[in-house]
Amino acid sequence: MADLPQMMTAIEISAPGGPEVLVPCQRPVPVPGPGEVLLKVAYAGVNRPDVIQRKGLYPPPPGASDLPGLEVSGTVVAVGNAVDRNEIGAMYCALVSGGGYAEYCVARLDQCLPVPASLGMAEAAALPETLFTVWHNVFERAYVCEGETILVHGGTSGIGSMAIKLGKLFGLHVIVTCGSDEKCSAALALGADHAINYSALDFVEEVKRLTGGQGAHIVLDMVAGSYVARNLQCLRDDGRHVTIAVQGGMVAEINMAQVMMRRLTLTGSTLRPRSAQFKALLAQEIQVHAWPMVTDGRLRPEMDRVFPLSDAAAAHAHMESGEHVGKIVLEI
Template sequence: MHAITIPEPGGPEALVWAEVPDPVPGDGEVLVDVAASAVNRADLLQRQGFYDPPPGSSPYPGLECSGRISAVGPGVTGWAIGDEVCALLAGGGYAEKVAVPTGQLLPVPDGVDVTTAAGLPEVTCTIWSNVFMVAHLRPGETLLVHGGSSGIGTMAIQLGKAVGARVAVTAGSAEKLERCARLGADILINYREQDFVEELRSATAGEGADVILDIMGAKYLEPNVKALAVNGRLAIIGMQGGAKGELNLGTLLAKRGAVTATSLRGRPPSEKAAIVAAVREHVWPLLADGRLHAVVDSTVPMRDAAEAHRALEESGHVGKILLTP
């Protein structure tokens, strides 16, 4: 098969489309002929040499994919050759084939085409595990989503609204905020021109956010804590703004707040399977009945993955950038 390889870490040009051995499904795994994959920030870090795949996983980038099952390994039940699926991966999505543990498989949702489904597993599993399984967002609460026009952000807006929350977003342009508004965002904050803490307080009568989904890390740690409501929960899922910040414990204590930080890729298979099962139970019906939809910015040939990485780094996109073999 062909896959995107990284002979040496570096810029987008480090991504090389090359012929590599076909993967072989092991116990409890299936082989998926990839219809599409999607680009995530973690892929950029792996390309740069800062985010190695977990031991034993595929060395190729790509944390999600969609396609059709072409072979099943020993001990597989409930899945058959020809099934259309999408999958949460530890790596290997930028390829024509990938071996996937069955616990990380999802059926392609009704009403969603197999290519578009490639952009669903990572965002839905990230949001559901953090916003709902950890931070326990409830109807009537306020959810603040940083990077509202991103792949994560566009789905977080929709999921927040689907459960009856009020959703605030930050984004860097009026055009991106307008796209967020079309998805249901209630409070629109241009982080380039406005102080998100003050804007959020103004829009919530001084209360702040009950849950904050944060991709920035250190840069936003202090203002995020200030933006929390009493009993608020801050869920950190990225470090685009750095890894080390200062936390005022006095402010956190006064608000009886909580700060959590999680990632998906390095979790053991059992934890990933539990998250995938929860997403299938709670999120897939919302996709099937049209209350949620994947927001796709563009589709790029997989051999031109460097172009897709450049687009993600420039941050001009809204939603997911997909790759097709």
């Protein structure tokens, strides 16, 4: 750490509120602990949890940085105890529990994934959060099988675009919902088999029509609230409903008799508070099953826009406008 600066520029949340509360600040460069590396950050991904944290509704877990940012790409410039010094100079992207909106960020080595030569650093920063989330919720919690049909809400979001791409690579039939005809066209261009404009059509009836009355095997739900009961109507018997966000509200009213009679499974998860050990195991599984597709170019994040770190507020405003297709990243 001797030849590194003591202070760095970061973006902090000055108070809960709108995008304008994201302001530049000077912070001490973090020191990597046991099993950790210090990354000189190239790019940081912007994600919905960052927005919710900015509003004061999603505090960082104990021990995590209060700075926003849950995924980064960068170069190792220092290592903690129990990490080989040969890691210095390695290029990684990483899932972190906070602190990504900064010139330097600490990451656990076992939550880092190597950036192949074929992948740009901006794209690398756009992968961890959505890839970890989709892999865990669709492939592990919903135990998807090749040939099954999945309904994904928010088809052009970072999560939605990753679910489309990963789903098609693993042989799924992917139906998405979007809020406009333009977004539907974008989702189809990403590889979705069908895109439903929920502003113009009843997605429940459309899913039934598209599946010959059978319904989907899985719903990946980011809305919750009043959508849950409608989502369950989209499922076939033995279907699985996975909630990963509650943008439409935390409370849902559902018919439990339907759950029993149709043997439906309701589950969900949030990644940030999970243990470091869990995330390390998840990273291992992704490295084995999905990362080869990144290395050979078959899997790429859908990129929307790159903002400079100093324009983090504009990046958040862009995300909240709902106009983006794919991932927003900050260039450090």
